[in-house]
Amino acid sequence: MKRTYPLLFIFLLTCVIAAGCLSTDSNTQSYAPQEESFSFGSKMAEMAADEAWDVSDDMLFDVADSGEATGSSITRKVITTSDVSLEVKNASEAVDSIGAIASEYDGYVSSSSVYDTYYGDSESMSGYISIRVPAVEHDAVLDRVEALGKVTSKSTSGVDVTEEYIDVEARLSNLEKQELRLQEILDMATTVEDVLEVEKELGRVRGEIESLTGRLNYLKDRVEFSTITVSVTEPRNITHSWGLRDALSDSVRGFIASVNGIIVFIGIALPIVIFLTIVGSVVIFAKRRVWR
Secondary structure, X not given: OXXXXXXXXXXXXXXXXXXXXXXXXXXXXXXXXHHXXXXXXXXXXXXXXXXXHHHHHHHHHHHHHHHOOOOOOOOOOEEEEEEEEEEOOOHHHHHHHHHHHHHHOOOEEEEXXXXXXXXXXXXXXXXXXXXXXXXXXXXXXXXXXXXXXXXEEEEEEEEEOHHHHHHHHHHHHHHHHHHHHHHHHHHHOOOHHHHHHHHHHHHHHHHHHHHHHHHHHHHHHHHHEEEEEXXXXXXXXXXXXXXXXXXXXXXXXHHHHHHHHHHHHHHHHHHHHHHHHHHHHHHHHHHHHHHO
């Protein structure tokens, strides 16, 4: 019987351990419904993880594009602008002609103005016009504009926005995917708190989508349509005065010089005249006294 005690102790110890394992399993199973109550938070975490993967994919896409920039597979996004100054016979007609050229190439006039200018006694007309034309027709339109008069100045500049364009497109695509995931989560939400939380996040995402959409549309418009600004001036009229103006100016200057000379003379002679008058008066008065 004494040898049976260790065996009995081992048996009881084994039963206790087994009972503990069973109680642990039962506690785990009883905790499972609580995990179910946090399913919304898990979905949000899963969405955030997916978004992080999307951002990584977009970054790789950007890097790949930047690596291929030296090749011919990527189309550069460049905003082109030109400024031209022309001397024309008639400023108003030149402005109208430039607007007609823009319409001919499916472009449009963004702003224009014609006004009078004065230089001395001469009067002439000047003006400016800003047109938007398809970027592919930029050079052709510029040649037509330059043929309207004498080019006095000209400049063309281009701004490369390829990197920003790709970045905005990638961010916009990522936000649209995030919006779809949030919509799916909203359909799965069962409590008011979950619905409000998802709708708040949806509002933020949709606001960013609208902002990026506006920026992308602006970049597309600036890239697809070049801007050409033209300043037009008429030649100044050369007038002949036949020497009358110069003669009149000389006479006025001579008169002013004479008046200045007279004033200076009076200023110098007046004290002398006063002194002589006083001395003469004293002498005359003294002689009269002597004669008496």
